[in-house]
Amino acid sequence: QVQLVQSGAEVKKPGASVKVSCRASGHGFSRYGIGIGWVRQAPGQGLEWMGWISIYSGGTHYAQKFQSRVTMTADTSTRTAYMELSSLRSDDTAIYYCATDTVTGYQADAFDIWGPGTMVTVSS
Amino acid sequence: DFQMTQSPSSLSASVGDRVTITCRATQNIGTYLNWYQQKPGKTPNLLIYSASILRSGVPSRFSGSGSGTDFTLTITNLQLEDVAIYFCHQTYSGPPEAFGQGTKLEIK
Helix, strand or coil: EEEEEEEECCCEECCCCEEEEEEECCCEEECCCCCEEEEECCCCCEEEEEEEEEECCCCECCCCCHHEEEEEEECCCEEEEEECCCCCHHHCEEEEEEECCCCCCCCCCCCCCECCCEEECCCC | CEEEEECCCCCECCCCCCCCEEECCCCCCCCCCEEECCCCCCCCEEEEEEECCEECCCCCCCCEEECCCEEEEEECCCCCCCCEEECCCCCCCCCCCCEEECEEEEEE
């Protein structure tokens, strides 16, 4: 059974960076590898797709909105993905989810497995 | 610019009703469209993928249809536990991957 475990809540000041981790465990991932998508949700708002990373190839695809501020990396030995967001602003306050796809055969198309979310608060 | 438009933003229906939520893309995305349900305080839950494939374990009262630019999520025989926010999510390579704005479903 596939599970995603995320790092704990963070409180950051404006202008700082935050790095959230997501460790994948279990079996049943796509035959093409483990893709980890990152989605955020500001309080009371909808879902916002940030991008995804293929853990074993290291390939990434970022949403244009975050292109200049986000870096997604991975540690293949621990099957852990990282999402670092820099130059934080108050409107980056949100729950940051990682998610993966074990149903379509693609790595990160339909997210059927989600991490519990990491609350990131940006406040001076 | 590519856009995904989900409607309605909210709706209220009675137990047993049939409800329909739509997503429209401004360019052809084939069947690269997924539907999620999010209950208050919970993580999103995948209901439908590839426009019409019901995820295993999801009640059969949920169904998805459409291709190209117009997609529909239908819930028949609405139940109390279906109160949630529903999101569409397009994943076609080319246009920016994006979620719809969400539809808040309430019971009358």
